[in-house]
Amino acid sequence: MKTFLASLLVSTSLASHAAAPADPIVPGKDYHSYADTNAFRVKHLDLDLSASFDEQRLSGVADLTVTRVSPDARDLVLDTRDLVIRQAWWLRGPADLVPLRHTIGVRDPMLGAPLTLNLTPEMSGPEFTVRISYQTRPEASGLQWVPAPLTADKTHPFLFTQSQAIHARSWIPLQDTPQVRHTFTATLRVPPGMRAVMGAESASNPLELAADGVYKFSMPQPIPAYLIALGIGKLEFRATGARTGVYAEPSVVEAAAKEFAETEQMMQVSEKLFGPYRWGRYDLLILPPSFPFGGMENPRLSFITPTVIAGDRSLTSLIAHELAHSWSGNLVTNATWRDLWLNEGFTVYLQGRIMEAVYGARRNAMEETLDLAILRDELATHPKPDQILAIDLRGRDPDDAFTQIPYIKGHLFLSWLRSRFGEDVLDKFLQTYFDAFEFRSISTELFREYLEANLLPQKPGAVTAAELDEWMYQPGLPKNAVLPHSDAFQLVDAARREFLGGKTAAADLPGKSWTTHEWVHFIDGLPAKVPADKLAALDEAFGLTNVGNSEIAFSWLRVAIANEYSPAYPRLDSYLTGIGRRKLIKPLYEDLMKTPAGAERARAIYTRARPGYHPIATATLDAIIYKDAKR
Ligand SMILES: [Zn+2]
Numbered sequence: 001m002k003t004f005l006a007s008l009l010v011s012t013s014l015a016s017h018a019a020a021p022a023d024p025i026v027p028g029k030d031y032h033s034y035a036d037t038n039a040f041r042v043k044h045l046d047l048d049l050s051a052s053f054d055e056q057r058l059s060g061v062a063d064l065t066v067t068r069v070s071p072d073a074r075d076l077v078l079d080t081r082d083l084v085i086r087q088a089w090w091l092r093g094p095a096d097l098v099p100l101r102h103t104i105g106v107r108d109p110m111l112g113a114p115l116t117l118n119l120t121p122e123m124s125g126p127e128f129t130v131r132i133s134y135q136t137r138p139e140a141s142g143l144q145w146v147p148a149p150l151t152a153d154k155t156h157p158f159l160f161t162q163s164q165a166i167h168a169r170s171w172i173p174l175q176d177t178p179q180v181r182h183t184f185t186a187t188l189r190v191p192p193g194m195r196a197v198m199g200a201e202s203a204s205n206p207l208e209l210a211a212d213g214v215y216k217f218s219m220p221q222p223i224p225a226y227l228i229a230l231g232i233g234k235l236e237f238r239a240t241g242a243r244t245g246v247y248a249e250p251s252v253v254e255a256a257a258k259e260f261a262e263t264e265q266m267m268q269v270s271e272k273l274f275g276p277y278r279w280g281r282y283d284l285l286i287l288p289p290s291f292p293f294g295g296m297e298n299p300r301l302s303f304i305t306p307t308v309i310a311g312d313r314s315l316t317s318l319i320a321h322e323l324a325h326s327w328s329g330n331l332v333t334n335a336t337w338r339d340l341w342l343n344e345g346f347t348v349y350l351q352g353r354i355m356e357a358v359y360g361a362r363r364n365a366m367e368e369t370l371d372l373a374i375l376r377d378e379l380a381t382h383p384k385p386d387q388i389l390a391i392d393l394r395g396r397d398p399d400d401a402f403t404q405i406p407y408i409k410g411h412l413f414l415s416w417l418r419s420r421f422g423e424d425v426l427d428k429f430l431q432t433y434f435d436a437f438e439f440r441s442i443s444t445e446l447f448r449e450y451l452e453a454n455l456l457p458q459k460p461g462a463v464t465a466a467e468l469d470e471w472m473y474q475p476g477l478p479k480n481a482v483l484p485h486s487d488a489f490q491l492v493d494a495a496r497r498e499f500l501g502g503k504t505a506a507a508d509l510p511g512k513s514w515t516t517h518e519w520v521h522f523i524d525g526l527p528a529k530v531p532a533d534k535l536a537a538l539d540e541a542f543g544l545t546n547v548g549n550s551e552i553a554f555s556w557l558r559v560a561i562a563n564e565y566s567p568a569y570p571r572l573d574s575y576l577t578g579i580g581r582r583k584l585i586k587p588l589y590e591d592l593m594k595t596p597a598g599a600e601r602a603r604a605i606y607t608r609a610r611p612g613y614h615p616i617a618t619a620t621l622d623a624i625i626y627k628d629a630k631r
Helices: 002-008 250-259 263-274 317-324 337-359 361-381 404-421 423-436 444-454 465-473 487-500 516-524 532-542 550-562 566-578 582-592 596-612 615-625
Strands: 040-052 057-068 075-080 084-093 096-099 101-104 113-118 127-135 143-146 158-161 181-189 195-198 214-224 230-233 236-239 244-248 282-286 301-304 332-334 440-442
Touching (some): 084 101, 181 230, 195 214, 236 250, 244 250, 244 263, 250 282, 263 282, 263 337, 263 423, 282 317, 301 317, 317 337, 337 361, 337 404, 337 444, 361 404, 361 487, 361 516, 423 444, 444 465, 487 516, 516 550, 550 566, 566 582, 566 596, 582 615, 596 615
Parallel strands (some): 040 181, 244 282, 282 301
Antiparallel strands (some): 040 057, 057 127, 084 127, 101 113, 143 158, 181 214, 195 230, 236 244
16 A cells, blocks of 8 residues: 555645635644644654643743755744744754754744744754753643642542644644654653643553652654643552553542443454554543543553543543554554544544444444434534545634534444445454554545545445545535434333423432433433423422533433523533533533523623633633623
8 A cells, every 4th residue: 555655745834824725734743733744753752841730831942853854945844822032943963952043933822932043054964953942831722731729639620631623733833734643752840749640651650759850751652743742740650451551630540440440341342353563552541620522542551531430430431532543543543634534533433433332232232322422413514515534624623623523423323334344354444554554634524535445345335425425525414324223212212201391200200220321312302491490390300500520410400491491500500610621511501691681690600610611621711602792
């Protein structure tokens, strides 16, 4: 497969997000980076950073070892956003620093500002190393400095990074494009009593704190910038298997280790299906509740929201998802954010295969059916161009691409291929695909070529080019989609009908034996308007307002908002102020904003909650809460 690899992996990236959308998209071109990867490519990064929680800044140096691609290139252009660049040098020798002239271009609100290093004529060789001395600003979009009161234990502050999609540039000057992969090493200096962890090999004993607060890391596999990750906090470690473990605040670590005890088993299942795990260890870092996402697949160390610690392992599909990214995403990576569905759709498919093997088909069918319902909601409301797998993101923040389309529609695309070729054939194809493109970044079009060369000939005529085009380049859900189905949910539907029709009292529903998924399906299927006495009866029988499970509570609170069910308002308040996971809070704010009284409630809660939210969450929520009002 080498021939077309070479032809399509050549990328251009002149960072022209201003390109007129009428121009055809150039596949593989990254419209969200200033880096010119035809001129230079970063090969290795060495970081030496100190963390100051008082000043909310990282400060130190980044050494970039750079491979020259073009013999004529004179300037090395890097991505930055809100960095304070102090000085730049060429490292001519170990103790031989040659100052370099540097300029910072105009700041674009989305892309940040290009940092240009003017190279000296002596730097014309195939490889050189530059050193950049810099510090971050408190508003860095990729860093969240969580004050102690907003952590689980409330004794120490917490810092965590979120580099995806284009936030790495807010804490490291680099080529922030998924098509450049490099290794890294890092030295981190943190306050006494705290531990630094990274998505990398750690040189220190996880059970002991470094007395001098210095932690060293090494990432021997080349990764894209969006996977560089750091966490600092009062962290303890518990092993959950030979290769797996959990880092978390002391009050959380035992519950987390128990909740995620099946991680090693998930790894074994994944390796059997999709080939060897390439990254050594697989640990989890449990973040404070303000983490805006469910999880982030940072290699070797997935970052995980505490909202999935339910006590009954009912929300562990998130771990299967982040682990699956060790193949789809981290090993084979989207070349640009337009190709995000190659990361996420494949990962949701792998997640389903893992969940089915570990927890059985019944649970997986329920989870996939719930996913489909969410996708249908989005298809009903999202503009047509945003329903396309290979989405046009020119001129837009790549964070906008993280809808259910690349995830669930992408998953359904693979389910459809499975229906045409058979599960064994598709699983084997995926394993070959991961081997063929390991540690590479690929575009939708390159995947398509590989599919046509390697899967389609296995059963000629099983799919047509027109069908593939519809899946990849058309909005909506193709009519030939193979949709998930859950028998368990049919029983729940019947119980709901009986309850709403007055044939079954709330207390007589079989809810005590329902799983999380059955409950979510029951609540999500309630009509828009439910009589207050029925809500009160459900609440009394099953304690829904105060349920600990974050997903059940979310569904219930949506019903409460739609029906102005005031007994749930205090919980709504504590829910929205207590967690910052965007998926769980954004719809609640959107629901509240639909009525004047709700909007008033939303604004009052948001004013109190906002300081505890992550910048990625507030960027989304500000647009919802302040859409009609001047701040
Ligand atoms: Zn994912």
